[in-house]
Amino acid sequence: MELTVGTNQFFWKSDQWASLYDELATAPVDRVVLGELVCSKRLPFYQDRIEGAISTLVDAGKQVSLTSLALVTLKRERKMTAELAEIGVDIEVNDLTALAYLPENMPFSVGPLVNVYNESTLAWLAGLGATRISLPPELPLASIKVLTAAANDLGVAIEVWGFGRIPLAMSGRCYHARLHGRTKINCQFACEDDPDGLQVRTLEDQPFLAMNGVQTLSDSYACVAHQIEALKDAGVSSLRLSPQSTGFVQLSRLFRQHIDGALDAATLAAKARELGSDVRLSDGFLSGARGADWSGDAPAA
Secondary structure, eight states, rough: EEEEEEEOOOOOOHHHHHHHHHHHSSSOEEEEEEEEEGGGGGGGGGGGHHHHHHHHHHHOOOEEEOOOOSOOOHHHHHHHHHHHHSSEEEEEEEEEEEEGGGGGTEEEHHHHHHHHOSSSHHHHHHHHEEEEEEOTTTOHHHHHHHHHHHHHHHTTTTEEEEEEEEEEOOOOSSSHHHTOOOTTTOOOTGGGGOTTOOOEEOTOOEEEEEEEEEEEEEEEEEEEEHHHHHHHHHHHEEEEEOOSSSSSSHHHHHHHHHTTTTSOOOHHHHHHHTTOOOOOOEEEHHHHSSTOOOOGGSOOO
């Protein structure tokens, strides 16, 4: 089973952004997705580092993809999307409008923000040239099994969300800007203060969601530590790890050890919790009654 590092969903300083990919060059991951997924206003701060990061990763033997924006709304964003295909690496489509800008017969990947919920959608994307599909994180294991079987018949690799705050929704408005009494156009990049997203709590002071500029995320961190064998048996070819600001490269090594049988699920989960004091784990979308459920809390059978 391969490991994919998904797009960094958050806004980091350019040196921190570049440092992640320098470190990933020596990490036991197979594929890395770069670029801006959430907000095009962030891109100029690290855009000049992307080419170097791609070269570093390719030289290290990694598969590299560039993501499209999750929500294309402006003329300059359409132009930016059209230019992705000129860079010469695989494109990961996270908004179907990006398909209009890909050259005919150009293979591409599909990211987890595209709603691939059934075999018909999967077959349609495969017919257009999709070679890899990262399934939406909210799918249960039963659906993953069905889609993986269909994908195998079509020669499409299936990837499943393995770790990180789950992307839930995108908005035309910026939550971070509103929180600070600013407009989206004059946000002053308030999201930079929360490199792993800002926790949103209920009126009863219970953890609820996380916000990241125009993006809504889960408060809990999805973690498939207890589900990897089931995902292997289902035919899933890759797990997707979403970057976090602390300890992420070491976490990727721990996932590799667990996949290879050198580390047990409980130890992997315990190490994942050490990323921060507010890290709560979940895997309920795969097999629980609620997405926020965590099988690690269940009594042993």
